[in-house]
Structure formats: C-alpha cells, structure tokens
Amino acid sequence: MNKVVKWGAPVLLTASLLTACGSGAADTEQGASGNGAGEKVKLTVWHNWTGQDAKAIAMRGILDDFKAKHPNVDLEVEGLPTDGLKTRLRTVAAADEMPDLFVMWPDAMTKEFVSGGLLQPIDDYLNSKPDWKNNFIPNALDGYTVDGKTYSVPMNLAPSSFIYYNQAIFDKYGVKVPKTWDELKAAIDTFNKNNVIPVALGNKANWVVQSTIFSTIADRVTGTDWFLKAAKQDGAKFTDPEFVKALTVLQDLGKSKAFQDGFNSIDENQMIQLYNQGKAAMFMDGGWALANLVKTAPKEVLDTTHITILPAVDGGKGxxxxTSGVVGTGMGMSKKVKGAQKEAAQELLYALAGPDGQKATLDSSTLVSYKIDVDKAKANPLFIELNELMKNTKISPVYDSKLSSAAVEVTNNSLQELLMGGNPEAIAKKIQDAQAGAIGK
Structure with missing residues (x-):
C-alpha cells in the first residue's frame, strides 16, 4: 500500500452464507457449475488456514462446501503454516511450478510474482461483478495492482500490531494502560517486580517481532514517508540515524525485560497460551490473533481483555x-490456469473472497477490507472493540510488505540478533545492504 489506508465507515450488506458462487467470463462453453455438470477439472490450492481458530475453520469450511457443490472439480488442497507457506511459495516460484490457486500477500510478494511472470490478472472476472469490486474499502486493491492490472483481492484486513492486555492484572498492580512511552516502560518495570511477564512474545517464526512490534515502532520513530523512501532506496537509507534509533528503541524494550526469557524458542500459539494462563499482562500481535483468543482464552481472561495500540515514541516523526499492517492476504492464480480450470478457480476465488466469504471472515472475529457491518448482537464484545478502534486508526506499512524477500529475511534474522544484544548500527547496515542489493541500487 503506497497510500495509508483508513478503515472506512461500513455499509450494511446482507448475504446468506455460502450460497452464491457466481460464474465469471468463461474461457470455454463448459464450466464448473454447481450441479455437477461441466468438464472435469483439477485444482491445486495452497493455504495457511491450518489452525483451530475461527477464521481458519471458516475458510476450510468454504473449501469443503465448494467441493460438495462442485463434484466435477477435483480440489487438491494443502495447508501450511504462514512462514512455511511463504518459504514454499518462493521455492516453487523459482522453479515456475506454482499451484493453481494460493494464498499470497500484497505489495512485495505480489510484485515479485508478477515480475517473474507467475500470475495472471483477474480484472475481467472482477469487472464482471461490479457490486463486489466496488464494495472494498478505499485503496484495498492497491497492494494487488501492478501496472494497472489487478491480480487478487484481500480476504481480510490485517493490521499487524496491537497490544492485547488483561485489565484485571493491570488493576491488581495499579498499572495504567500505557498512553505514553514512559507509561509503557513504567508498566514493564512494575510487572517485572511482581513476577508477571510484561509482554508475552513468541518469535520462533522470526517474522513475528518484525510484523507485530518493530514495524509499528519504526513507523513511530521514522514516519511512513521515510520508510517508503528507504524501501525504494530513493532519498533514505537504513543506515540513517532515525532507523538506528528505531532499532535501539526495540532493543531497549528487550533490555528492560519486556519479554519473557526464551521468546525466540516459542511460537505465536504458545505466546497466547502464556497470556491465557494469566502469566503475562500483555502480548502484541495482529488483528488475526483475536480469532484465536476468542476461541482459546478462559472466560475470566477473555472478559477482562482489551486492545490498544503502541504509544508514541518520544521525538518520533510518525x-x-x-498501526502497521496490510489490507490482507489474497488468492493468487497461476498464469498456467486455463479454460474450464480457470473458470473453476474464479468461482472458488469468489467463494473465498466474495461477499459470502467476507461475511464468513467477519463472523469469525476477523477484520475485513470490505464494506460490511459487524452484527453487534452476535459478535464477540472484544471483536466489536477492535472494530471500533480501527475506525480511528490508520494503517502504516508493515516492513515485510514493502521490502524485498532478501531484505525481509535479513531483517527478521537481524531483529532476533538485536534482541539478543546485537549492535544496532551493524544490523542497520545488513538491512541496508540487503535491500540495496535486491533492487540494484
């Protein structure tokens, strides 16, 4: 997203769940119709809905429903955890062996796959359904648009950095919910003195710190414009003082023992378990974590959980x-998909990302980049709170949406190193060299 996205005021859209899988512009006279007629086709589908959170269950349900309604379509489905999916996609991309339809990320990944000639645009199909196309929030399609062609649509809205906190623990120790950086540091100090983990962290999959903590800290310090220039290597570099300061701010959190020992050896789910067990006052994660929390947290924890964003960093320009984030993952379609196979892929895309798919996602306590109201009579109160928070919160770029694949990997590894005592200036140079080398600057 080159533009900052603001959550727009939604309009009511009524849709019955999983009833419409409209057909688009067909390449053949035979289609993947829901009554079992049409040419037999096979589709390989890769996704990251592997967990037991409400979002993953809802999306797998859509896939199962599609299978039942389209007996002529042989769906070969493979689910992989997020970090594993990203790695696998880049491996098969290098060999030009993409699956037919797959979860992908906007901005950097989309641009790399388009540049490699691996994707086909969906404009004809999208334009055949103007009510669908025109109901996304402003700028929602930007991250999937390259040289005027659209290659996917977002299936959710993915702000990546919130503080989830247990008000009961804050009250027990007389701690204020931090609205300034000094208050955050004071909260960390008080919790440490009382043997409570201030911020549970699970960075085993090393993207977590980058996505859920550092991207927002860095934007608070440098401002968005600086980062976009540095990503393009046009008027800013990652060795600039403001970026070194951002690294230092994160390192100082680590030195203050904001996070529990061994945070690089546990994953996101284990992180949330620490919080659910009442051992941590806070954890930082994206909006997607709410679907997990709503399903797994004990009632006494969930009832006292609230959500806020990181406070401003003193002297920062952001x-x-x-909060950092992207409009959300989409489904990419391989350039090799043709004919009746392509029509089936388009129908599955619509089932997952069309109005019914968006409603299923929203009903799973997951934000969407689509104009649709939350049913406050049915939604979890914490999700209503998150939805209200986003109405007044802008989204700044998450680092892994704008940097090259090479620079993302260096950044993720380097932030682990930073929190283990690495030198901020040396780490800044590694990231600078990786990004400059990747884009030929």
Missing amino acids: NAQS
Whole structure:
C-alpha cells in the first residue's frame, strides 16, 4: 500500500452464507457449475488456514462446501503454516511450478510474482461483478495492482500490531494502560517486580517481532514517508540515524525485560497460551490473533481483555494513531490456469473472497477490507472493540510488505540478533545492504 489506508465507515450488506458462487467470463462453453455438470477439472490450492481458530475453520469450511457443490472439480488442497507457506511459495516460484490457486500477500510478494511472470490478472472476472469490486474499502486493491492490472483481492484486513492486555492484572498492580512511552516502560518495570511477564512474545517464526512490534515502532520513530523512501532506496537509507534509533528503541524494550526469557524458542500459539494462563499482562500481535483468543482464552481472561495500540515514541516523526499492517492476504492464480480450470478457480476465488466469504471472515472475529457491518448482537464484545478502534486508526506499512524477500529475511534474522544484544548500527547496515542489493541500487 503506497497510500495509508483508513478503515472506512461500513455499509450494511446482507448475504446468506455460502450460497452464491457466481460464474465469471468463461474461457470455454463448459464450466464448473454447481450441479455437477461441466468438464472435469483439477485444482491445486495452497493455504495457511491450518489452525483451530475461527477464521481458519471458516475458510476450510468454504473449501469443503465448494467441493460438495462442485463434484466435477477435483480440489487438491494443502495447508501450511504462514512462514512455511511463504518459504514454499518462493521455492516453487523459482522453479515456475506454482499451484493453481494460493494464498499470497500484497505489495512485495505480489510484485515479485508478477515480475517473474507467475500470475495472471483477474480484472475481467472482477469487472464482471461490479457490486463486489466496488464494495472494498478505499485503496484495498492497491497492494494487488501492478501496472494497472489487478491480480487478487484481500480476504481480510490485517493490521499487524496491537497490544492485547488483561485489565484485571493491570488493576491488581495499579498499572495504567500505557498512553505514553514512559507509561509503557513504567508498566514493564512494575510487572517485572511482581513476577508477571510484561509482554508475552513468541518469535520462533522470526517474522513475528518484525510484523507485530518493530514495524509499528519504526513507523513511530521514522514516519511512513521515510520508510517508503528507504524501501525504494530513493532519498533514505537504513543506515540513517532515525532507523538506528528505531532499532535501539526495540532493543531497549528487550533490555528492560519486556519479554519473557526464551521468546525466540516459542511460537505465536504458545505466546497466547502464556497470556491465557494469566502469566503475562500483555502480548502484541495482529488483528488475526483475536480469532484465536476468542476461541482459546478462559472466560475470566477473555472478559477482562482489551486492545490498544503502541504509544508514541518520544521525538518520533510518525502518526501515533496508526498501526502497521496490510489490507490482507489474497488468492493468487497461476498464469498456467486455463479454460474450464480457470473458470473453476474464479468461482472458488469468489467463494473465498466474495461477499459470502467476507461475511464468513467477519463472523469469525476477523477484520475485513470490505464494506460490511459487524452484527453487534452476535459478535464477540472484544471483536466489536477492535472494530471500533480501527475506525480511528490508520494503517502504516508493515516492513515485510514493502521490502524485498532478501531484505525481509535479513531483517527478521537481524531483529532476533538485536534482541539478543546485537549492535544496532551493524544490523542497520545488513538491512541496508540487503535491500540495496535486491533492487540494484
């Protein structure tokens, strides 16, 4: 997203769940119709809905429903954890062996796959359904649009950095919910003195710190414009003082023992378990974590959980009423998909990302990049709270959406190193060299 996205005021859209799988512009006269007629086709589908959270269950349900309604379509489905999926996609991309339809990320990944000639645009199909196309929030399609062609649509909205906190633990120790950086440091100090983990962290999959903590800290310090220039290597470099300061701010959190020992050896689910067990006052994660929390947290924890954003960093240039993120993952379609196979892929895309898919996602306590109201009579109160928070919160770029694949990997590894005592200036140079080398600057 080159533009900052703001959550727009939604309009009511009524849709019955999983009833419409409209057909698009067909390449053949035979289609993947729901009554079992049409040419037999096979589709390989890769996704990251592997967990037991409500979102993953809802999306797997859509896949199962599609199978039942389209007996002529042989779906070969493979689910992989997020980090594993990203790695696998880049491996098969190098060999030009993409699956037919697959979860992918906007901005950097989309651009790399388009540049490699691996994707086909969906404009004809999208334009055949104007009510669908025109109901996304402003700028939602930007991250999937390259040289005027659209290659996917977002299936969710993915702000990546919130503080989830247990108000009961804050009250027990007389701690204020931090609205300034000094208050955050004071909270960390108080919790440490009382043997409570201030912020549970699970960074075993090394993207977590980058996506859920550092991207927002860095934007608070440098501002969005600086980062976009540095990503393009046009007027800013990652060795600049403001970026070194951002690294230092993160390192100082580590030195203050904001996170529990061994945070690089546990994953996101284990992190949330620490919080659910009442051992941690806070954890930081994306909006997607709410679907997990709602399903797994004990009632006494969930009832006292609330959500806020990181406070401003003193002297920083960024917008304090923002959080890092992207519009959400989409489904990419391989350039090799043709004919009746392509029509089936389009129908599955619509089932997952069309109005019914968006409603299923919203009903799973997951934000969407689509104009649709939350049913406050049915939604979990914490999800309603998150939805209200986003109405006044802008989204700034998450680092892994703008940097090259090479620079993302260096950044993720380097942030682990930083939190283990690495030198901020040396780490800044590694990231600078990786990004400059990747884009030929």
